[in-house]
Amino acid sequence: MRKITLSNGKTVEVECLSCVLTSGLVEPDGGVIFETEYFHAHQDVAYPIRGLVILASKRHIKCFDELTEAESLDYINILTKIRKAQREALGIEYVYYFYNEDTTHHFHTWMVPRYEWMYEFGRSVESVRPVLLHARNKMNDKKNVQEVIEAINILTEVLNK
Ligand SMILES: [Zn+2]
Numbered sequence: 001m002r003k004i005t006l007s008n009g010k011t012v013e014v015e016c017l018s019c020v021l022t023s024g025l026v027e028p029d030g031g032v033i034f035e036t037e038y039f040h041a042h043q044d045v046a047y048p049i050r051g052l053v054i055l056a057s058k059r060h061i062k063c064f065d066e067l068t069e070a071e072s073l074d075y076i077n078i079l080t081k082i083r084k085a086q087r088e089a090l091g092i093e094y095v096y097y098f099y100n101e102d103t104t105h106h107f108h109t110w111m112v113p114r115y116e117w118m119y120e121f122g123r124s125v126e127s128v129r130p131v132l133l134h135a136r137n138k139m140n141d142k143k144n145v146q147e148v149i150e151a152i153n154i155l156t157e158v159l160n161k
Contacts, residue, residue, distance in 0.1 A: 018106035
């Protein structure tokens with residue numbers, strides 16, 4: 001069990017943070033970008049990267065092969081929709097995707113836009129963690145966070161049209 005503090009100041013003990021988040025009990029910072037019966041898309045603003053999206057299953061599962069057929073169809077459709085919105089509304093040319101199954105959260109995919117500044121951390125998968133840490137530790141300034149929130153709002157608008 002973990003203790004979390006709700007936006008109304010109350011503290012609750014929960015079994016699983018993803019369940020709390022994807023069920024809507026707790027609103028992620030920046031809000032929900034897009035939602036279907038099976039999935040929930042939001043940005044983790046602890047990593048202030050413009051256009052970054054986390055797509056999480058609502059069901060309490062961890063592995064790709066636990067998705068039902070309806071869920072896997074929904075998954076690929078949403079990924080495609082979000083990717084298209086990143087390109088068309090935010091001009092994002094490349095995205096890195098990753099997920100790991102040995103997670104304490106639900107099945108969730110990180111969609112990390114690739115920006116020029118990230119290449120100083122390497123070209124491929126090994127650069128993702130340093131990039132995220134750099135964003136968390138060095139890009140937390142007001143101006144950047146504001147741009148991140150604006151991008152969340154743009155994606156939310158485009159995807160829910
Ligand atoms: Zn859960």
